[in-house]
Amino acid sequence: MTAITLDGVKTASDIKAELRGRIAALRSHGVVPGLATLLVGNDPGSETYVAGKHRDCAEVGIESLRIDLPGSATSADVRAAIKDLNNSREVTGYIIQLPLPVGHNENAMLELIDPAKDADGLHPTNLGRLVLGIEGELRSPLPCTPAGIVELLRRYDVPIVGKNVVVVGRGLTVGRPLGLLFTRKGLDATVTLTHSRTVDLAGEVRRADIVVAAVGVPHLIQADWIKPGAAVLDVGITRVQDPTTGKGRLTGDVHPDVASVAGHLSPNPRGVGPMTRAMLLSNVVKAAEQSLLA
Numbered sequence: 001m002t003a004i005t006l007d008g009v010k011t012a013s014d015i016k017a018e019l020r021g022r023i024a025a026l027r028s029h030g031v032v033p034g035l036a037t038l039l040v041g042n043d044p045g046s047e048t049y050v051a052g053k054h055r056d057c058a059e060v061g062i063e064s065l066r067i068d069l070p071g072s073a074t075s076a077d078v079r080a081a082i083k084d085l086n087n088s089r090e091v092t093g094y095i096i097q098l099p100l101p102v103g104h105n106e107n108a109m110l111e112l113i114d115p116a117k118d119a120d121g122l123h124p125t126n127l128g129r130l131v132l133g134i135e136g137e138l139r140s141p142l143p144c145t146p147a148g149i150v151e152l153l154r155r156y157d158v159p160i161v162g163k164n165v166v167v168v169g170r171g172l173t174v175g176r177p178l179g180l181l182f183t184r185k186g187l188d189a190t191v192t193l194t195h196s197r198t199v200d201l202a203g204e205v206r207r208a209d210i211v212v213a214a215v216g217v218p219h220l221i222q223a224d225w226i227k228p229g230a231a232v233l234d235v236g237i238t239r240v241q242d243p244t245t246g247k248g249r250l251t252g253d254v255h256p257d258v259a260s261v262a263g264h265l266s267p268n269p270r271g272v273g274p275m276t277r278a279m280l281l282s283n284v285v286k287a288a289e290q291s292l293l294a
């Protein structure tokens with residue numbers, strides 16, 4: 001038996017097709033959604049992701065603006081760029097590409113984002129609304145990777161209510177908000193949030209109906225840890241250099257043999273990554289729709 005592939009590229013493409021119509025409607029009401037990215041330094045991974053976000057915007061009809069600061073930018077420079085983005089009339093939503101180079105206080109910078117323009121859902125107000133469980137998604141953007149994971153499961157009819165979800169990793173952008181999202185009313189999963197000090201990780205994962213691996217340790221999740229038929233989402237990405245060709249390659253957190261045990265498996269790349277980008281677009285469109293109602 002081999003797992004059903006949770007195809008992030010195809011699903012993201014379906015979502016983009018749906019968004020195109022909503023963006024056209026916004027434009028006909030005089031609202032032009034615009035996404036900006038703020039990138040500091042020149043980490044090659046971050047450059048790739050930012051480029052992808054601008055390509056996606058062009059595909060669906062969202063204007064986009066790219067602000068790139070050199071690695072030598074000071075925290076005052078970053079604060080000034082954030083202030084400009086908050087004040088810009090063209091920018092209806094934006095993200096600060098993480099991680100920022102060492103020496104910058106990421107949480108302090110995230111707090112400076114206008115919560116109404118927070119396309120990543122990482123401002124404390126929006127994370128707070130996630131904790132409070134304020135319903136009506138128009139009210140607050142959800143962090144893109146958690147939202148993308150749930151959307152991918154939904155579109156493949158993977159049941160969530162009452163299921164045991166084991167999340168591996170407690171990071172700000174994935175694990176921690178995902179635990180909050182899965183336990184919301186309506187999703188109603190039972191969540192175990194594991195991390196580097198978890199005593200028996202394999203034992204925890206073995207109880208899971210849904211496993212989300214978001215740690216960035218190549219092939220950490222082994223086939224014999226997986227309950228037969230479980231859904232497995234591979235989120236972590238590590239850039240590894242092929243020893244023979246010297247070419248860069250992406251490796252996920254899930255061992256390839258998991259495909260013979262799992263019921264559903266998201267590949268990596270082409271799984272959660274494209275969904276993350278689709279949810280970013282969705283957050284921008286929702287915020288623009290919200291501005292029409294306000």
Ligand SMILES: Nc1nc(=O)c2c([nH]1)NC[C@@H]1CN(c3ccc(C(=O)N[C@@H](CCC(=O)O)C(=O)O)cc3)C=[N+]21
Binds near residue numbers: 049096098272276277
């Ligand atoms: N403020 C902020 N928001 C983020 O959402 C955010 C961030 N910072 N920092 C880094 C992580 C990582 N992330 C990815 C997005 C798309 C792919 C993606 O599209 N990956 C392609 C492969 C791309 C490639 O070839 O490198 C795929 O999975 O098929 C991956 C990872 C967003 N993040």
